[in-house]
Amino acid sequence: MNIELVFQIASLAIIVSVFHTLLKQAGKEEFAWLLTLVSIALVLSMAIRVISDFFDAVRSMFHLY
């Protein structure tokens, strides 16, 4: 179940890096950076959800309140 998340993030990152170089070649430097920024925000939202589940699991397991 978590392997899909890894694949999602990896594929998104590869696509974004390809588009980044593509836009850089086309001379649209700022769009490239904008695209990278948006992708970081998107992946961060996924990662934050995963981290909060992880911290909840550890907290409940070790009675860390």
Add this chain to the structure above:
Amino acid sequence: MEVVQIAAFGIVSVVLLVLLRQQRPELAIQLALVAGVGIFAMVVPKLFLILEVLSDLADQAGIAPAYANSVLKIVGIAYIADFGGQICRDAGENAIASRVELAGKVIILLLALPIIRGILDLINSLLR
């Protein structure tokens, strides 16, 4: 076998990570985070059983639940601090990693103080 799944998961995510490290290092860190949590999620049910057995043994051995509980907390805090520190170290930020681990140590020491005090009081009462 469970361990085969975990090893395969690790290898696949490492391959993707190496690929990402050159182009997009910032996304590589998040991928490392998600992969680490994914592997931990596979071990969680087993870890839960182990902790249940350990706390039962502690009760049978007559250890005060307060001490057993704080030992469990210390293990949890150590694990989280280590996890955060390692992620920072992966990203190349050794300074921040050592800060995170220092904070973890301070919190653990804070939790360990009552136990230490309890033992010292016990020793004093025995000697007197």
